[in-house]
Amino acid sequence: MFELIPYQKFRDTPKVRFFDITISNSNARDLVFHDGPAVSPHSASEGSWQFYLHPKQEDNLLALSGGRTFYLVNFDWEYPFHIVRLESGGDILRIPPGTFHRSVSDQDGSLVLNQALRKAEAKVEKEFRVYNSAEIPRLQWVTSKSAPPPKLHGFDRAELRAA
Numbered sequence: 001m002f003e004l005i006p007y008q009k010f011r012d013t014p015k016v017r018f019f020d021i022t023i024s025n026s027n028a029r030d031l032v033f034h035d036g037p038a039v040s041p042h043s044a045s046e047g048s049w050q051f052y053l054h055p056k057q058e059d060n061l062l063a064l065s066g067g068r069t070f071y072l073v074n075f076d077w078e079y080p081f082h083i084v085r086l087e088s089g090g091d092i093l094r095i096p097p098g099t100f101h102r103s104v105s106d107q108d109g110s111l112v113l114n115q116a117l118r119k120a121e122a123k124v125e126k127e128f129r130v131y132n133s134a135e136i137p138r139l140q141w142v143t144s145k146s147a148p149p150p151k152l153h154g155f156d157r158a159e160l161r162a163a
């Protein structure tokens with residue numbers, strides 16, 4: 001299952017934010033900047049959702065600025081489809097290997113740091129393959145409107161802010 005991991009906030013004020021965001025065992029770092037409401041990976045030309053899935057990498061994602069919404073599907077989970085909202089300075093989202101995932105940024109974009117755990121046998125071309133849900137019937141069905149709805153996580157703050 002995915003996890004939302006809290007971390008120590010030494011100082012969290014409007015002017016100064018000072019956090020210990022260490023993910024022990026992380027051996028790879030990537031930074032993903034979305035300029036505006038980007039979708040990653042982008043949808044296919046016919047409009048179907050596309051996903052990443054890392055066979056040998058765990059992601060640990062922290063929004064440094066802006067907000068981003070993650071769509072997660074894993075058929076090994078009791079409930080396979082979840083939508084998780086990350087806000088700047090919120091929890092770190094841990095996505096286990098073998099999870100389909102895609103993300104959509106808020107209107108103003110977002111900056112996300114990934115402190116990944118990459119196994120020694122990981123190959124970049126396999127870890128960053130894109131999967132088109134239109135070509136994977138089970139994935140297409142579980143994310144369709146006719147399937148049970150996704151479970152939502154972390155939407156309280158966004159809803160309060162929009163009120």
Ligand SMILES: [Fe+2]
Nearest residue numbers: 052054059101
């Ligand atoms: Fe990822």
